[in-house]
Amino acid sequence: MFWDEKAETLGRPALEHLQWRRLEETVRRAAGRVPFYRQKFAESGFTPDHLRSLADLRRLPFTTSADLHANYPAGLLAVPYDDTLRLHTSSGTTGKPKALFFSRQDVANAAELCARCFVMAGMTKTDVFQNMMTYGLFTGALVAHYGAEKVGCLVIPAGPGHSERQLLLMQDFRTTTIHVTPSYALYFADFLEKKGVDPRRGLALRRAFVGAEPYTEETRRKIEQGLGLRVFNSYGLSEMNGPGVAFECAQQRGLHLWEDHFLMEIIDPQTGTPLPDGQRGELVMTTLCREAMPLLRYRTRDLTSILADPCPCGRTHRRIHPITGRSDDMLIVRGVNIYPQQIERLLMATPGLGRNYQIQLEGLDEMTVRVEWAEAGVASQVEHRVGLQNQIADGLRTEILVRPKVDLVPPGSLPVSEGKARRVIDHRRL
Numbered sequence: 001m002f003w004d005e006k007a008e009t010l011g012r013p014a015l016e017h018l019q020w021r022r023l024e025e026t027v028r029r030a031a032g033r034v035p036f037y038r039q040k041f042a043e044s045g046f047t048p049d050h051l052r053s054l055a056d057l058r059r060l061p062f063t064t065s066a067d068l069h070a071n072y073p074a075g076l077l078a079v080p081y082d083d084t085l086r087l088h089t090s091s092g093t094t095g096k097p098k099a100l101f102f103s104r105q106d107v108a109n110a111a112e113l114c115a116r117c118f119v120m121a122g123m124t125k126t127d128v129f130q131n132m133m134t135y136g137l138f139t140g141a142l143v144a145h146y147g148a149e150k151v152g153c154l155v156i157p158a159g160p161g162h163s164e165r166q167l168l169l170m171q172d173f174r175t176t177t178i179h180v181t182p183s184y185a186l187y188f189a190d191f192l193e194k195k196g197v198d199p200r201r202g203l204a205l206r207r208a209f210v211g212a213e214p215y216t217e218e219t220r221r222k223i224e225q226g227l228g229l230r231v232f233n234s235y236g237l238s239e240m241n242g243p244g245v246a247f248e249c250a251q252q253r254g255l256h257l258w259e260d261h262f263l264m265e266i267i268d269p270q271t272g273t274p275l276p277d278g279q280r281g282e283l284v285m286t287t288l289c290r291e292a293m294p295l296l297r298y299r300t301r302d303l304t305s306i307l308a309d310p311c312p313c314g315r316t317h318r319r320i321h322p323i324t325g326r327s328d329d330m331l332i333v334r335g336v337n338i339y340p341q342q343i344e345r346l347l348m349a350t351p352g353l354g355r356n357y358q359i360q361l362e363g364l365d366e367m368t369v370r371v372e373w374a375e376a377g378v379a380s381q382v383e384h385r386v387g388l389q390n391q392i393a394d395g396l397r398t399e400i401l402v403r404p405k406v407d408l409v410p411p412g413s414l415p416v417s418e419g420k421a422r423r424v425i426d427h428r429r430l
Helices: 012-033 035-044 054-059 065-070 104-120 139-151 163-173 182-195 217-227 340-348 382-400
Strands: 084-089 099-103 128-131 154-156 177-180 207-210 230-237 242-248 255-257 262-267 281-287 298-304 331-333 336-338 353-363 366-373 405-409 424-428
Touching (some): 099 104, 128 163, 182 353, 230 255, 340 353
Parallel strands (some): 128 154, 128 177, 353 424, 366 405
Antiparallel strands (some): 242 255, 281 298
8 A cells, every 4th residue: 555656666766866856955955044054064164066976975964962952942943933833842851852843844744754654554544543642742643643634534632641541432433543652552451451351352453553662573562462453663753754754564574764855874873984784773864855944964863774675565765674772772781781672672572571661770780670570470479489580680691791680570560651661760879
């Protein structure tokens, strides 16, 4: 299924020509209208005339999250203030956020890309879309909402949390598709289990669009088993578009990133050196169609790699592997580099464990992994608990080279987030 078959199956030469044309226009507009980029170009000795092919993209300086903070509130605008239509801000920051402006065309483009994604995953106007993301300054809910309306399906702007109400809406309006964070999806699966609701019999759910947090394949399988549906990986970030930047097709062999709207690179997060296709590194993105706030070589901090081989679905836009974490999420414990997703992968694959966990760091590099046992799990029996804790600790030592303390706790003991889950609590005195 295609939303815009011509755009989605454009031959590579034609697609790269379109990218070049749009890149040249974007760079000239940024140089002419955004003082920040004019200064950056002057400092690096770059001018738009130096841009003669897509390969010259590497000559442009990076843009970072710190640059967006430093130019708050409107220092990166490329249009008059009166020509902006919507403001979003980044989530999860302290102090001043990153202000992200959309023009009328930017809003339309964002909805168009979400419609591409949703139809690519099988959604049609006959579906009922229950949006369980947070509405407000965060892009996740509102951009997806507009995309689903563009497809023509019934949209329920439920927002997060209030599980009793979520279930009532699903039952009464026969929801087929949900948009949700992985942490809340896991919690909601537990909620249904406690309510005695079998989603395969009592609900009409067919698919979940899951994003906003990195998660593992093991977590995907837990969600699919718990909710009785297919989970489609969604990738987006407010600085680019919100949701709809990249998405899985029905083949689910990576996420198609819409290359007619974004140029992507993979770099070594330490050195900034470009990496070849297939090698894991930090995703860097350049907008090609953003009017209000074009961004050049933006360092996302998200870790992935490019899949360059053709997809059987027929789309020509290259795919990326699911995001495995963020370069700034990396923990250093006893001199060892650890990503929280390494711990999640083992926990979600261990029988007898529940779906909620937390990593606590205290003292001088002391790590404790707290994880709930399953409602009917063997860990609820005292004689089995120590053995399971040791099994998990040994497995984690093999995976992350550090043996943490493992604390098994009863179901419902750990806090549940209605937005992005806070998996790591760091109270170390380093």
